[in-house]
Amino acid sequence: MNQDFHRIRRLPPYVFDHINPIKARLRAEGVDIIDLGMGNPDLPTPDIIVEKLQETVKDPRTHRYSSSRGIPGLRKAQASYYGRRFGVKLNPDTQIVATLGSKEGFANMAQAITAPGDVVLVPNPTYPIHSFGFIMSGGVVRSMPADPNEDFMRALDRAVRHSIPKPIALVLNYPANPTAYTATLDFYKEVVKYCKEHGIYILSDLAYSEIYFDDEVPPSVLEVPGAIDITVEFTSMSKTYSMPGWRVGFAVGNEKLIAALTRVKSYLDYGAFTPIQVAAATALNGSDDVIAEVRNIYRTRRDVLVESFARSGWDIPSPKATMFAWSPIPAQFAHMGSLEFAKLLVRETGVVVSPGVGFGEYGDQYVRLALVENEQRIRQAARNVKKFLSGSAGDNVVPLVANT
16 A cells, blocks of 8 residues: 655655654763753743642543633733733734644644645745645745845745745744744834735744843734734744643734634644643733743853853854754854754764754754753753864864764
8 A cells, every 4th residue: 555645745854863863872872962952941830830730620620621712711811911012902702712832823724724736935944834834735835035134025025926826825933943033023014014915914923922132022023003914923832931841822813814723723623621721821911020030041041052162162143032043054064964964963972953954955054052951061062062073173083972
């Protein structure tokens, strides 16, 4: 029987399928692996959220099926958050749906709005679901610049004029994963104006809105007057509240798009476990101090990473936001590409990074480093890298573990 299913054939090999076996072998041989690869937050969920979960789970009424679109209290809490944070007024009944994380929300939105052959404009490099959610739904992805600079609008206009059929949607992701690029409200105004003129929906991934380090506070595209006419924005509690395993996110914005997503979800899931939703509402309605604490931890780690790796001989650009640093491969290894460099790095140093090619072909000269280890471990990673780079400079690299 032919097992080459159509949608599976459209997916490329997962780059970490090449890294993970090496990492596993090294761990089995006793090597200390410092994993800066996957963006899996290591910080504990704040006590107030955990305690609310524990309290609610004791009520047997919460053990039944929940609501696919999110319980009313959770949707109201998200509306309140958008009002406080962005000055955006949302109707929790028609403009908000809770999702099982922003990744699930994006994938289900792609299913809801994409017909076979539809063109969607997606940054490259970008978080994989931004592209592959549409590819799995039968769409065609056209690459856009990831950096929201002066070239973006020219590229957008060029893509719209030369795409047949006309694009149905544009994906935005700022602060961006993996590049950590940030966008201004003026940039959003230009994009909204253009997309409204050309009948293009905007799908904005704002998962890292609260993980920023400088004076520029990331805006929401929904702050632009009239943006809600064409826009849905996705957020997540995974990083903001250190709740990655809880799987709580949101899609908010245009009523037509939210209704389409809600209908698709109603066939696929019953929503998150009710006590999780209650605890998430408690987080959103609570003090912003827990958000500030998480932000400060990542800021400190960012500073330690940039400083210690610079001393090791690897200059990593300092990100303005997100929990990632996006760095060019050191010059002497640039010819290898990101996957081979990442494999070499873990073998020689025990330090795991994400190959940039996993986020799109235009990321192949970069790697992503996640701020998911404490300061001591980051400094140790830098020391390991320093020994490796010193050895490679003299063409005398000694493998950390042979035959891996």
